[in-house]
Amino acid sequence: MLEVLPNIAKTQASYAINKVLVLPMNLTISVSYRCNSRCKTCNVWQRPNDDFTIEEYEKTFESIGRAPYWFTFSGGEPTLRKDLPEMVGAAYRHCRPGIINIPTNGIQDKIIPDRIEKVLQAAPDSEVIINLSLDGVGEKHDQVRGVKGNFERAMRTYAGLKALKGRYKNFTLGVHTVISNFNVHEFDAIHTFVRNELKPDQFISEIAEERVELDTVGMGITPPYELYKPVIERLQADIRAENAQGVARITQSFRDRYYDIVKRTLVEKRQIIPCMAGIASAQIAPNGDVWTCCIRAESVANLRDHNYDFKSAWTTAKADELRRSIKAGECFCPLANAAYTNMLCHVPTMSSVALEVGKGTLADSMSGKRALNN
Ligand code: SF4
Numbered sequence: 001m002l003e004v005l006p007n008i009a010k011t012q013a014s015y016a017i018n019k020v021l022v023l024p025m026n027l028t029i030s031v032s033y034r035c036n037s038r039c040k041t042c043n044v045w046q047r048p049n050d051d052f053t054i055e056e057y058e059k060t061f062e063s064i065g066r067a068p069y070w071f072t073f074s075g076g077e078p079t080l081r082k083d084l085p086e087m088v089g090a091a092y093r094h095c096r097p098g099i100i101n102i103p104t105n106g107i108q109d110k111i112i113p114d115r116i117e118k119v120l121q122a123a124p125d126s127e128v129i130i131n132l133s134l135d136g137v138g139e140k141h142d143q144v145r146g147v148k149g150n151f152e153r154a155m156r157t158y159a160g161l162k163a164l165k166g167r168y169k170n171f172t173l174g175v176h177t178v179i180s181n182f183n184v185h186e187f188d189a190i191h192t193f194v195r196n197e198l199k200p201d202q203f204i205s206e207i208a209e210e211r212v213e214l215d216t217v218g219m220g221i222t223p224p225y226e227l228y229k230p231v232i233e234r235l236q237a238d239i240r241a242e243n244a245q246g247v248a249r250i251t252q253s254f255r256d257r258y259y260d261i262v263k264r265t266l267v268e269k270r271q272i273i274p275c276m277a278g279i280a281s282a283q284i285a286p287n288g289d290v291w292t293c294c295i296r297a298e299s300v301a302n303l304r305d306h307n308y309d310f311k312s313a314w315t316t317a318k319a320d321e322l323r324r325s326i327k328a329g330e331c332f333c334p335l336a337n338a339a340y341t342n343m344l345c346h347v348p349t350m351s352s353v354a355l356e357v358g359k360g361t362l363a364d365s366m367s368g369k370r371a372l373n374n
Contacts, residue, residue, distance in 0.1 A: 018323065173201050276342050
């Protein structure tokens with residue numbers, strides 16, 4: 001984690017002077033629009049496919065080098081690609097990310113655990129986070145995700161993944177819930193089930209946003225603030241009750257602040273802290289289009305037209321134009337992926353996390369001493 005600090009300083013300088021001094025520390029690779037779910041909150045499966053090959057990823061990752069600390073392999077359903085472990089291996093060889101994040105719908109229960117085991121083997125010194133998507137309990141999940149039997153299959157996948165836990169120290173197993181108008185009233189049931197039955201390493205939730213990437217703009221899937229607020233506050237209450245230690249305490253502190261930012265974004269409808277998408281974070285679409293983020297999904301260039309040289313695609317006039325627009329606050333959103341790097345590059349947020357973690361550590365050591373003296 002400390003290795004990211006020099007890049008944070010360069011990223012802040014890039015933002016200040018409107019010039020690319022460093023490549024993104026947070027990279028999302030959408031590996032395919034193909035998906036075997038039919039979610040009410042997503043139309044990505046209807047988009048045409050023109051997926052990058054593994055050779056194209058090799059060349060792209062080689063051109064990016066060691067800049068990215070976070071990789072997300074998303075989709076579509078990323079595990080539908082048989083060569084997912086090879087893709088992760090290519091990213092690992094060329095970029096050595098600290099964290100690799102992969103969501104899954106868990107439908108292919110006979111295939112996913114083996115495929116993820118190969119992913120874990122392909123990146124032995126990266127923290128690999130696999131998040132199972134869960135948008136309801138039982139039939140409610142199947143209704144939101146549009147596939148009969150999805151819940152049962154997802155549970156079998158989860159059990160298969162959990163069985164890997166003892167063997168791979170670099171493995172974090174999470175559950176990810178998208179809260180939309182279709183399940184906002186079910187959150188209590190989801191929360192209870194996840195906490196009491198699944199007991200994942202992490203439980204994260206995001207509000208369903210309308211995204212150009214997912215072809216959901218204008219669909220009215222985002223729940224109103226009054227309905228979403230109790231969901232967020234429940235998650236924050238969990239975080240605050242948890243008294244995590246070490247790195248987990250830092251992560252929890254960022255998550256708590258992220259939820260504060262989401263609440264304010266929904267009410268104030270503006271960037272609460274500056275969005276560094278286009279500098280700190282980027283996304284590559286399955287066909288090699290390079291985006292500043294998936295909400296706007298505006299291509300700055302296609303890697304195929306730039307001989308798979310990321311820097312060349314990232315420094316076009318269109319990229320500069322988008323960076324100007326983002327910095328001018330012409331868009332706002334609660335996208336978690338961008339928000340975490342935004343917080344890392346935001347000095348007041350970093351200072352308040354450091355202060356809170358420091359205070360907590362001091363309080364723990366004081367209570368430890370008291371316990372020893374009693
Ligand atoms: S505020 Fe949201 S929509 Fe705008 S660039 Fe950042 S992540 Fe994208």
